[in-house]
Amino acid sequence: MAGSLYRSGIRLEKGVVDLCRLLGYVSERPLSAVEGLGPTEFQTFTSLSAVHGDGWGMAWARPGSTRVEGATSPVSAADDPSYFELAGQALGSAGLVHLRWATDGLVVHSMNTHPFIDGAYALAHNGSISPIAVLESLLSERSRAALKGTTDSERYFRLVLQCIEETGAERTGLARAVGLLHEHFPEASLNALFLTPTRLYAVHVNSGAATPLDDLRELVGSDDAMPHGHATAYFDMAYKVSPTAVHVISSGLPDEGWTPVPADSILAIDLSTRETEVLDPLALPSAQ
Structure with missing residues (x-):
């Protein structure tokens, strides 16, 4: 597995990508990320920092x-004691974990590390949206003034919050932002986890995005050496429902027990009931 790719805390040079790993959960009670996913699967997830080693966030x-x-x-999860300390604590009944693989040219710095948080909202992104200048042009002056870092992902977050404010509705605003981005950037992966006061949303919109195989092969040497699913299902997302929790994750873990999130959809998980619902963000015209 991916753990064999990590050697003495040194990562190979990366290509021009911003492609990360995502883990989210909603549970009936506060639990740790390790407890929720299970020690073995959480270790497998953490070992993905061999590729996605440009920082972590929760x-x-x-x-x-x-x-x-x-x-x-901005430190690789595998090298940061704080990551393991927090992962072992029952911090909340809903949450997310992000492992970053940064785009060349975007600084590996705390200001660019996901998730981006504002009050009751948090977002972590797996993908690359470019040109960033075009993305930023979709933001209002107020949204641009709130930016702190240089990433496309933070601008994605600000667009979602902007659309929620414009529509007055959480799911409608998220769907509008995703539809608008898909319209302007049809080849981008918009995969993301978006945590709100009522739901955890898993955005799985990436039908035009190409798997970064050349970058992965340069990094790890061959398709056989890649973490599970990276060569054939890099942008896939899946979820698992248990009697006490719902988990959602990007590729990298064994498939058994996980249900694929439908293509070009948003999986909404209710924080109170843990009920799941699949939404179609592309059915909503972005101009509405």
């Missing part, structure tokens, strides 16, 4: 709280 929501809390670091 966000979590405590029951009854109106704010999302979080932590980020």
